[in-house]
Amino acid sequence: MPEAPLLRTEALTRAFGSLIAVDRVDVAVRRGELRSIIGPNGAGKTTFFRLISGETTPTSGRVWFGGREITGLPQHAVARLGITKSYQITNVFPHLTVHENVRVAVQGWARSFNFWSRADALTDVAERAHALLRTVGLAAKSAQLAAHLAHGEKRHLEIALAIASEPELLLLDEPTAGMSPEETDETMRLIRELTAGRTVILVEHKMKVVMKISDRITVLHQGQVLAEGTPEEIRANERVQQTYLGAIR
Numbered sequence: 001m002p003e004a005p006l007l008r009t010e011a012l013t014r015a016f017g018s019l020i021a022v023d024r025v026d027v028a029v030r031r032g033e034l035r036s037i038i039g040p041n042g043a044g045k046t047t048f049f050r051l052i053s054g055e056t057t058p059t060s061g062r063v064w065f066g067g068r069e070i071t072g073l074p075q076h077a078v079a080r081l082g083i084t085k086s087y088q089i090t091n092v093f094p095h096l097t098v099h100e101n102v103r104v105a106v107q108g109w110a111r112s113f114n115f116w117s118r119a120d121a122l123t124d125v126a127e128r129a130h131a132l133l134r135t136v137g138l139a140a141k142s143a144q145l146a147a148h149l150a151h152g153e154k155r156h157l158e159i160a161l162a163i164a165s166e167p168e169l170l171l172l173d174e175p176t177a178g179m180s181p182e183e184t185d186e187t188m189r190l191i192r193e194l195t196a197g198r199t200v201i202l203v204e205h206k207m208k209v210v211m212k213i214s215d216r217i218t219v220l221h222q223g224q225v226l227a228e229g230t231p232e233e234i235r236a237n238e239r240v241q242q243t244y245l246g247a248i249r
């Protein structure tokens with residue numbers, strides 16, 4: 001029997017007045033998968049994320065995570081179960097150094113699980129923070145104030161902060177927004193490296209990136225799932241080409 005999906009939504013729906021932003025969406029993401037969600041502006045991608053993370057409650061429909069129903073759970077409860085949204089932790093503290101920012105995130109995670117109660121806990125936290133910074137290429141900037149990082153470096157710091165909490169499911173909403181093609185390539189390499197073996201849902205507008213990085217792609221259009229499949233299947237899908245690929249930004 002195939003393994004049950006890590007995340008599953010059933011007829012997930014969110015209306016804002018007469019506008020149905022997310023319309024009966026069924027999605028199943030298996031453990032370890034990198035799923036991208038694409039669709040034109042206003043397709044419902046961010047709202048879908050908010051419904052999963054508990055930031056917004058659904059009008060109807062259900063959400064399961066790790067076999068347990070999480071529909072309507074408040075955000076902090078969902079976060080505790082291991083769903084992390086990258087820009088939610090965009091609590092980059094500008095007046096702390098890069099290293100201090102990551103240390104705070106690692107420490108918060110460790111404490112919430114009572115993970116390190118040993119005497120050398122602080123060394124472990126500092127070492128883990130350093131390891132994360134090396135992975136995201138910010139080791140040389142450790143002592144700099146976060147406020148002084150360049151835009152692309154800040155986004156890398158955010159990714160390090162998101163990973164610091166060891167999420168079961170990581171939601172990334174347009175991690176390469178505002179980046180140059182070179183920065184985008186570097187960020188994608190990072191995401192691939194840091195999320196190996198993790199489950200990730202990525203919202204991204206840059207098709208080149210999406211086609212390269214995704215295991216599967218879900219296409220949203222006016223709140224509904226227009227198509228789902230591998231990058232090859234999505235590229236070849238006629239409805240997707242007609243509805244979406246022409247409208248790419």
Ligand SMILES: Nc1ncnc2c1ncn2[C@@H]1O[C@H](COP(=O)(O)OP(=O)(O)OP(=O)(O)O)[C@@H](O)[C@H]1O
Binds near residue numbers: 047
């Ligand atoms: N809090 C809200 N109140 C009213 N309408 C909303 C609210 N949040 C989203 N919407 C509407 O729901 C629709 C879907 O919005 P959403 O932000 O989910 O789209 P998106 O796919 O993330 O778009 P983009 O690619 O521009 O980020 C849009 O028409 C938007 O105006």
Ligand SMILES: [Mg+2]
Binds near residue numbers: 045046047
């Ligand atoms: Mg959005």
